[in-house]
Amino acid sequence: FGLSAGSLELTTWKEIVQLDFIRHALQGGFQAQLLTNGTLQLIFGLSANIVSQQANYGQGYSQLEKRLLLSKTSEASKMADQERIKKRRQRHNVKNHFLTVDGEDI
Incomplete structure (x- = not known):
């Protein structure tokens, strides 16, 4: 699973099943939740560095832009x-x- 600032590597079936379930439940909002939801970040072991870089994507734009x-x-x-x-x-x-x-x- 790729993020523009890095990637999320799943190594066990448990992680793959968790990812599949969460993606199915959240549907289109999965990436936004992954970037902002601390619980999901803990589940998948995302580092704060990758998350903060992704969260800043688009921050320089006005609402109209x-x-x-x-x-x-x-x-x-x-x-x-x-x-x-x-x-x-x-x-x-x-x-x-x-x-x-x-x-x-x-």
């Missing part, structure tokens, strides 16, 4: 989402290309 640059509804996020959808469609079309290779439509 954060909304425009870092939000899931920002223009950059929307463009990345459209690109991801486009690539997914291309992969799907390539995967199913054999169905129409002989020239006959289904």
